[in-house]
Every structure is written in C-alpha cells, then in structure tokens.
Amino acid sequence: MARRELLLALLCGLIAASAQLATAGAGARKMVGVYELRKGDFSVKVTNFGARVMSIVFPDSKGNLADVVLGMDTIAEYVNDASYFGPITGRIAQRVARGRFVLDGKVYHMYKNDGNNTIHGGGRGFSKSIWTVKEYVGGGDSPYITFYYRSFDGEEGLPGNVDAYVTYRMSGPYTLGVHMNGTALDKATPVNFLLHAYWNLGGHGSGDVLGHTLRLHASRHAVLDEELLPSSGRIEPVAGTPLDFRTPVAIGARIRRVTSGKVIGYDTNYIIDGEGMRPVAHARDGASGRALELWANQPTMQLYTGNYLNHIKGKDGKVYEKHGGFCLETMGYVDAVNHPEFPSQTLRPGQVYKHDMVFKFSF
Numbered sequence: 001m002a003r004r005e006l007l008l009a010l011l012c013g014l015i016a017a018s019a020q021l022a023t024a025g026a027g028a029r030k031m032v033g034v035y036e037l038r039k040g041d042f043s044v045k046v047t048n049f050g051a052r053v054m055s056i057v058f059p060d061s062k063g064n065l066a067d068v069v070l071g072m073d074t075i076a077e078y079v080n081d082a083s084y085f086g087p088i089t090g091r092i093a094q095r096v097a098r099g100r101f102v103l104d105g106k107v108y109h110m111y112k113n114d115g116n117n118t119i120h121g122g123g124r125g126f127s128k129s130i131w132t133v134k135e136y137v138g139g140g141d142s143p144y145i146t147f148y149y150r151s152f153d154g155e156e157g158l159p160g161n162v163d164a165y166v167t168y169r170m171s172g173p174y175t176l177g178v179h180m181n182g183t184a185l186d187k188a189t190p191v192n193f194l195l196h197a198y199w200n201l202g203g204h205g206s207g208d209v210l211g212h213t214l215r216l217h218a219s220r221h222a223v224l225d226e227e228l229l230p231s232s233g234r235i236e237p238v239a240g241t242p243l244d245f246r247t248p249v250a251i252g253a254r255i256r257r258v259t260s261g262k263v264i265g266y267d268t269n270y271i272i273d274g275e276g277m278r279p280v281a282h283a284r285d286g287a288s289g290r291a292l293e294l295w296a297n298q299p300t301m302q303l304y305t306g307n308y309l310n311h312i313k314g315k316d317g318k319v320y321e322k323h324g325g326f327c328l329e330t331m332g333y334v335d336a337v338n339h340p341e342f343p344s345q346t347l348r349p350g351q352v353y354k355h356d357m358v359f360k361f362s363f
C-alpha cells in the first residue's frame with residue numbers, strides 16, 4: 001500500500017507540473033492537458049489523462065446550458081479517482097475473475113483491484129495512463145481529437161504490445177462519435193475497451209437520475225453473481241424482470257427490486273439485440289427535456305446506476321451521491337477471457353479491434 005501511495009504522490013506531482021506547462025499547441029504532445037471541442041453551444045472537454053471525457057455541455061429547449069457528465073475540475077483530482085469518471089478503460093475493461101486467465105496454455109496474473117478480482121485493467125490501466133495527442137482540431141465543421149497509447153508487453157501482467165487509439169468527434173449537430181481501436185503488435189492478447197462516462201441529463205450534481213426514462217435494445221442479460229462476475233455463464237431473458245427496459249421506464253421505477261453485488265441498483269450486463277452499428281439505448285430527463293440516444297457496434301452493455309457513489313466532491317462545488325449518474329458501457333462480454341462460451345476477445349498479432357459509439361443529444 002505504501003508503495004502505491006508513493007507512486008500516486010509521484011504521479012500527482014508529475015501531473016501538477018506538466019498541467020502547468022501544457023498547452024493545446026503542437027509542442028506539448030506528451031504532457032497532460034485539457035482540450036475543448038466546440039460547435040456552437042455544444043462543447044466537449046477531454047483530457048489525455050486516461051483519454052477522459054471531462055464535460056459535455058448542450059442546451060435544453062429553453063436554451064439553458066448544462067454539463068451532463070460527472071467529473072472533476074482539475075486533472076490532479078482524477079489521479080485518485082476510484083469511480084472511473086469519464087475515462088477509457090482497458091486493456092481488459094470490466095472484471096476478470098481472480099485477476100487470472102489462461103491464453104494459449106500460459107497463465108497470466110493481473111493486479112486485483114476489486115476484492116479478489118481485477119476491474120478496468122488493473123492497478124493503473126488505460127484510465128490513469130497518459131495518452132499522446134495525435135491530432136486535434138477544436139473547431140470548424142467536425143471538431144475532433146485523437147489520443148494514442150502504446151500499451152507495452154507485460155503491462156498489468158498482459159502479453160504483447162498493443163497500439164490503442166481513441167477519437168472523439170463531433171460528427172453532426174449535437175452528435176459525438178467515440179471511435180476506439182486496438183492492434184495487437186507482436187503477441188496474442190485479450191482486448192476490450194469501454195467508455196466509463198456517468199450521465200445526468202438534468203446536469204451533473206443536480207440530484208439522482210431515478211426519474212430519467214430509459215429504453216434499452218436488449219432482451220437478454222448475462223447473469224452476474226455476488227462479485228458481479230458471470231460465473232455461471234448463463235444468458236437469460238429480461239422479460240418479466242425489473243431488468244426489462246425494452247419499453248421506456250423510469251430508472252427508479254423498479255430499482256428497489258434490483259440488487260447488484262451487495263447493493264441496490266443496476267450493475268447489469270445486457271446483451272444488445274442485433275449486430276453491427278445499431279441503436280443501443282435512449283435516455284431522457286423529463287424535467288429538462290434533454291435526451292441522448294446511443295448507437296454502438298458492441299455485443300454487450302453494462303448499465304451501472306452509480307450505486308457506489310457516496311458523497312464525492314465533483315466539479316463546480318457539486319457533490320455526487322448514490323444514483324447521481326448512470327453509465328452506458330458498451331463492450332465485449334464480461335470476463336470473456338475465462339468463458340470460452342462467450343465470443344473471444346483475443347487478438348492475434350496484426351489483428352485489429354474496433355469499438356464505435358455515437359451519442360445523439362437532443363432537447
């Protein structure tokens with residue numbers, strides 16, 4: 001523990017130092033900085049610390065702007081973030097049972113940062129790594145930024161070098177595309193990335209999201225056990241359960257009947273109906289009229305309703321409490337490395353993983 005704290009302290013100092021020096025200019029590629037994409041009254045702030053989304057601002061029907069993602073004011077505060085506010089997680093997102101798996105007859109061990117298991121890549125993972133800004137166009141017709149990270153052989157116990165890219169692009173009016181890819185360079189390795197943004201369409205810090213209505217294009221879910229692992233491998237229909245969001249329902253309507261792990265709330269792995277780029281989720285806050293529609297090309301989506309948020313100091317002096325935001329984490333199957341019955345996430349050298357998401361905001 002002491003070593004870990006020292007490491008964090010060192011990293012913190014490094015980030016504080018480089019944040020002062022960072023500019024959005026071409027000379028500051030490996031430093032930590034904040035970058036804005038803007039198209040009229042639609043704006044997005046991201047940082048290369050974890051390829052994170054820091055804010056997304058758009059109006060309601062009366063023109064009132066709100067920032068609809070939870071986060072922190074400064075990069076330094078993200079160093080100790082244990083809730084994964086807005087990053088890309090990887091190399092293996094979500095949980096790996098016992099932090100262990102076998103690939104091609106060899107056993108791999110990862111750092112256990114979630115009880116006996118590994119979550120979101122392990123100790124540091126992609127979410128606390130400094131990415132390189134490859135390209136950045138903040139304004140114009142199609143503002144975008146591309147982050148690059150070379151995940152090295154042995155990082156978090158995983159085999160082989162992997163090239164990872166994430167592009168955030170405003171591809172249309174109030175539309176944000178998130179395009180991730182990963183390439184195994186020299187060894188076979190599992191790859192599964194996800195975006196861990198917490199949404200609150202009433203504005204971050206405006207209270208809980210239980211009144212938001214949600215629709216999911218998912219008729220099945222992977223049954224998760226007390227440790228939120230799909231240990232049985234069972235895939236079951238949502239019909240007739242409080243997990244069924246095939247017609248729009250308030251997030252809070254049945255939440256008291258849902259226990260995930262040991263707490264009340266959704267931490268549910270949905271199998272998304274269909275294949276390829278397709279609608280996944282639609283969420284709407286009745287009070288403000290703000291809505292989002294998510295399309296993605298991934299097989300599953302973890303719905304997480306901020307069950308563990310507990311008095312966390314966020315941006316603008318706001319405090320985040322239980323159910324203060326929800327995550328729509330499109331991805332591969334949870335713990336696929338330990339479940340041959342699930343679609344494989346192993347890339348052989350030269351193979352490419354592609355994960356596309358498109359958020360369409362409206363009001």
Ligand SMILES: *[C@@H]1O[C@H](CO)[C@@H](O)[C@H](O)[C@H]1NC(C)=O
Pocket residue numbers: 115116227
């Ligand atoms: C970890 O595994 C041990 C042995 O199986 C068990 O006793 C313990 O409760 C587990 N810890 C957690 C946090 O689940």
Ligand SMILES: *[C@@H]1O[C@H](CO)[C@@H](O)[C@H](O)[C@H]1NC(C)=O
Pocket residue numbers: 146165166167180181183352
């Ligand atoms: C991954 O994305 C980056 C940035 O968009 C792009 O330059 C690169 O060609 C992509 N890699 C592959 C293998 O598609």
